[in-house]
Amino acid sequence: MLTTWLQGLLMGASLIMVLGAQNAFVLTQGLRGRHRMSLALTSALCDALLIMIGVAGMGALFAGSPALLAWAAWAGAAFLATYGARSLYSALRPATAGALVAADTESGVIKLILTTLAFSLLNPHVYLDTVVLLGSLGSQHxxxxxxxxxxxxxTASFIWFFSLSYGAKLLLPLFQKPSSWRILDCLNGLVMWGIAATLIQKALAL
Known part of the structure; x- marks a missing residue:
């Protein structure tokens, strides 16, 4: 069983360790010191839940329902396009480095968790990777x-999101200037708009 667990760990890691909207959001909030534990735990639990739904046999339902995938694609595209626009707008606003990296531990946790849930659940790629692909591979065992x-x-999801959230502190010396944050916001916005565009293309094709 250890071999099977390791296969799941490696496959999960290969799917999650790619540049995407969810990872970009967790990284950005980790750099800003905003509720690292809550956001990492929320992201990992969402992945774990979807993976278990997949291995339980629900992958076929998602794979065989174009209407469900189309709805998720449009919802995800709308969310990512909106958040991408916010990121690009933030890149244009002057701000001090101190304000950007200040920890926000007293307020905003509910809003950030809800946003994390949106990044985790309003993206059809998440369902294809976790429910369909990992679910199908798991059923072979x-x-x-x-x-x-x-x-x-x-387990791979837990390791990755906690490493991403807390490991972001190591990058703080690179973000002592507002210009670095503007570059990150621009990259976040472009990534989210790019993913939104691909989701729209997929929705139109369904």
């Missing part, structure tokens, strides 16, 4: 093995 495979993939 039998009734017991699929749960070990899913547990390995879920």
């Amino acid at each position: 039998g009734d017991t093995g699929r749960w070990w495979f899913g547990a390995g993939a879920a």
